Amino acid sequence: MxxxxxxxxxxxxxxxxxxxxxxxxxxxxxxxxxxxxxxxxxxxxxxxxxxxxxxxxxxxxxxxxxxxxxxxxxxxxxxxxxxxxxxxxxxxxxxxxxxxxxxxxxxxxxxxxxxxxxxxxxxxxxxxxxxxxxxxxxxxxxxxxxxxxxxxxxxxxxxxxxxxxxxxxxxxxxxxxxxxxxxxxxxxxxxxxxxxxxxxxxxxxxxxxxxxxxxxASIGGEHIVEFAITSHDAARVVDVTVLTAIAGVQSHRVDAGQHQLTVRDLHSTVPHIFAALHNQGLHLSDFRTHSATLEDVFVGLTGRNLRDE
The missing domain is CATH 3.40.50.300 (P-loop containing nucleotide triphosphate hydrolases)
Known part of the structure; x- marks a missing residue:
């Protein structure tokens, strides 16, 4: 050792x-x-x-x-x-x-x-x-x-x-x-x-x-889906319970107006996310995906608030 x-x-x-x-x-x-x-x-x-x-x-x-x-x-x-x-x-x-x-x-x-x-x-x-x-x-x-x-x-x-x-x-x-x-x-x-x-x-x-x-792997998903709604829809509340009820969606959080979903399987989950947002009458200004990284783990565990040394 x-x-x-x-x-x-x-x-x-x-x-x-x-x-x-x-x-x-x-x-x-x-x-x-x-x-x-x-x-x-x-x-x-x-x-x-x-x-x-x-x-x-x-x-x-x-x-x-x-x-x-x-x-x-x-x-x-x-x-x-x-x-x-x-x-x-x-x-x-x-x-x-x-x-x-x-x-x-x-x-x-x-x-x-x-x-x-x-x-x-x-x-x-x-x-x-x-x-x-x-x-x-x-x-x-x-x-x-x-x-x-x-x-x-x-x-x-x-x-x-x-x-x-x-x-x-x-x-x-x-x-x-x-x-x-x-x-x-x-x-x-x-x-x-x-x-x-x-x-x-x-x-x-x-x-x-x-x-x-x-x-x-510990964060419960292999991919991160990020999206933002248009400023026109900014006053409307996204129904998170509908999103997290989609099969394959593990978790949800919001950071600076960006919604982040941890998901297991992109090709089967993303169409359902689009459909859920469409059914809520929401329009997207941004949508992107990436494989989960150590940074996602770090932020998920320690939070996003800055601290003094």
Whole structure:
């Protein structure tokens, strides 16, 4: 087992950030930790990384604890924070040589530069790098000690699509090499694409756990049907009971004027939805369908209200 948490709790004054958390991550697994702002995932990660002490509970990484084996753990894990501040006057190569010097063993500076595709920026000062290049440098620094367990805390936030895809490819390579990866992200497509299993946190607890396909199946349908009625009909009330009574319709919700139905079988259900709306005298301004995703699971479980950190 690469990571084991039992009864972990952390409170800041009257705010309980982590509330009796139990979690297991297997060796060689890419594990996603998801949750809305204020769910407790960042605190959980900081506790696992040894940056924050828990109020209660036990944490084991690679069979070791921070209390007894802190120095050994620092040699065996890698961390990429949400935002890393590097000395801006150092070059990419100098920065990596500095980080490599912290570890007894690891990969060469040349290899880490190749892994992050920073060959052309080897002699460039960190202060002149783009956001994506700095993220790649942060990843290279996290890998330079050849870690068995790697923490990636929102590694692609703020990156353009091309840079995101590059980091996805890099994470895929790390998975194939057998490393254990703990990933936090706000991009549900990223978690769905990269993670073997996902845990969704809210209010300091795990509220859902499983593979992405398992979690998607848990919402009771394979497809999402979205529609909106015209502004002319906006004052009229949609009879939801008629829609949810249609065979194959699992659930209904409204978001910003868009009605969303979770359904099992599109080709047999959609004609009945059209007929039900027509019988109510409603006209559509928008109608679309898509396969259910991890984002549908996330929103269904945690709600749509924004929260403060």
């Amino acid at each position: 690469s990571l084991l948490l039992r009864g972990v709790r952390k409170a800041f004054a009257d705010v309980v950030a982590v509330d009796g958390l139990d979690l297991e991550v297997k060796r060689g697994e890419c594990f996603g930790l998801l949750g809305p702002n204020g769910a407790g995932k960042t605190t959980t990660i900081e506790i696992c990384e040894g940056l924050t002490a828990p109020d209660a509970g036990t944490i084991e990484l690679l069979g070791l604890t921070w209390a007894k084996s802190a120095n050994e753990l620092r040699q065996r894990i890698g961390i990429q924070l949400q935002e890393t501040q590097f000395p801006e006057k150092l070059t990419v190569e100098e920065t990596l040589r500095l980080f490599r010097s912290f570890f007894h063993r690891g990969i060469s500076v040349d290899e880490s530069i190749r892994t992050a595709q920073l060959e052309e920026k080897r002699s460039s000062r960190v202060g002149g790098l783009s956001g994506g290049q700095k993220q790649r440098l942060a990843m290279a620094c996290a890998l330079v000690g050849d870690p068995e367990l790697l923490f990636l805390d929102e590694p692609t936030t703020g990156l353009d699509p091309q840079a995101r895809r590059h980091l996805w490819d890099l994470v895929d390579q790390l998975k194939q090499a057998g490393r254990t990866i703990i990933l936090t992200t706000h991009y549900m497509d990223e978690a769905e694409r990269l993670c073997d299993r996902v845990a969704i946190m809210d209010h300091g607890r795990i509220i859902a756990l499983g593979t992405p396909p398992q979690l998607i």
